[in-house]
Amino acid sequence: MEHLLKTLMEALGPSGSEVPVRTIIMKEIKPYVDELSVDKFGNLIAHKKGTGKGEKVVFVAHMDEIALMVKSVEDNGQMRISTVGGISPVTLVGQLVAVLDRNGKQACEGVVSFPELHEDLEINMLPKLEDLYVDSGLDRRALKRHGVEVGSYIIPSHHFRFLDSQKIFCGKAIDNRSGCYIVIELIKKLKHIKHDLDLYFLFSVQEEIGMYGAQVSLYTINPDWGVAVDTTSSQDSECISPPPDAITVGKGPVLVLKDAEIITNKCLDDHLIKLSKKHKIPLQIKVEEVGTTDATRIMLYKKGLPSTVVGICLRNIHSSVGIASIDDVNNTVQLLFALIKNPPKIGV
Numbered sequence: 001m002e003h004l005l006k007t008l009m010e011a012l013g014p015s016g017s018e019v020p021v022r023t024i025i026m027k028e029i030k031p032y033v034d035e036l037s038v039d040k041f042g043n044l045i046a047h048k049k050g051t052g053k054g055e056k057v058v059f060v061a062h063m064d065e066i067a068l069m070v071k072s073v074e075d076n077g078q079m080r081i082s083t084v085g086g087i088s089p090v091t092l093v094g095q096l097v098a099v100l101d102r103n104g105k106q107a108c109e110g111v112v113s114f115p116e117l118h119e120d121l122e123i124n125m126l127p128k129l130e131d132l133y134v135d136s137g138l139d140r141r142a143l144k145r146h147g148v149e150v151g152s153y154i155i156p157s158h159h160f161r162f163l164d165s166q167k168i169f170c171g172k173a174i175d176n177r178s179g180c181y182i183v184i185e186l187i188k189k190l191k192h193i194k195h196d197l198d199l200y201f202l203f204s205v206q207e208e209i210g211m212y213g214a215q216v217s218l219y220t221i222n223p224d225w226g227v228a229v230d231t232t233s234s235q236d237s238e239c240i241s242p243p244p245d246a247i248t249v250g251k252g253p254v255l256v257l258k259d260a261e262i263i264t265n266k267c268l269d270d271h272l273i274k275l276s277k278k279h280k281i282p283l284q285i286k287v288e289e290v291g292t293t294d295a296t297r298i299m300l301y302k303k304g305l306p307s308t309v310v311g312i313c314l315r316n317i318h319s320s321v322g323i324a325s326i327d328d329v330n331n332t333v334q335l336l337f338a339l340i341k342n343p344p345k346i347g348v
């Protein structure tokens with residue numbers, strides 16, 4: 001099972017170039033759904049028909065990951081960079097990265113550097129994005145021969161690996177390949193299950209730069225309500241005095257009641273809390289000030305729809321490598337499975 005999570009996390013799929021991730025997902029879910037389509041934007045939409053007695057519901061997980069893009073190339077081959085989605089410059093320093101060609105294939109590798117690091121000078125200030133460059137060891141002409149030019153994507157190179165036993169794992173793109181994995185496992189688990197809900201599973205593009213994929217594909221699906229399956233940051237660092245109910249890696253899925261742009265649907269949230277108690281699935285409740293997810297796009301679709309956010313928490317969320325728990329992943333699958341088997345009656 002975890003092999004699929006590893007494959008998804010190691011796939012190269014920055015916002016706007018999600019084809020490798022979509023190809024993996026399509027192959028995995030094809031035998032388990034009634035319809036599968038890709039829209040003009042690149043979103044993957046899977047449909048699993050219900051008995052006809054239930055509402056139309058969408059579960060969305062975004063396929064894209066935060067990355068960098070080549071902004072300019074010096075004659076000596078040093079590449080200046082722009083961010084694709086929110087990635088903290090300090091986490092990039094000294095990192096090994098993959099540089100992609102215009103077809104999304106790895107063309108060469110490089111290392112992120114800045115002048116003080118390069119020349120072994122005293123570092124007095126944290127570098128800003130404009131101070132950083134990628135050194136691939138190739139000059140401008142050689143890079144061009146490899147298919148690297150302005151507009152090429154750059155992605156941190158990190159393999160999936162377990163850190164302790166077989167519980168805590170790390171790697172790139174946990175946000176949101178963990179969400180893709182959860183939805184895939186959910187689809188597989190529904191194989192022999194009769195359900196009233198008419199189910200749509202949306203694997204969206206370009207979430208990290210503005211939730212654009214979900215925004216456009218909702219017009220194709222036209223759901224009654226929906227759930228975004230996405231990651232959130234943990235609060236379990238002892239170095240910064242965690243709050244009493246700190247969101248902690250390994251303590252269960254996280255239900256987000258509020259983020260920077262949404263107050264999630266109370267009826268849906270209360271129902272999920274009730275289901276977690278009934279099925280003894282651990283659940284953490286989060287209220288936060290920053291970030292948002294595709295759930296906001298569902299909320300704002302047409303005249304407005306009920307939506308919420310469920311997923312796992314991770315440490316170092318907007319960096320080149322995150323840390324999370326496989327138990328949290330599996331418990332999220334269980335909770336969403338319980339939701340489909342016992343959906344809420346959503347009032348206004």
Ligand SMILES: [Zn+2]
Binds near residue numbers: 231
């Ligand atoms: Zn995300």
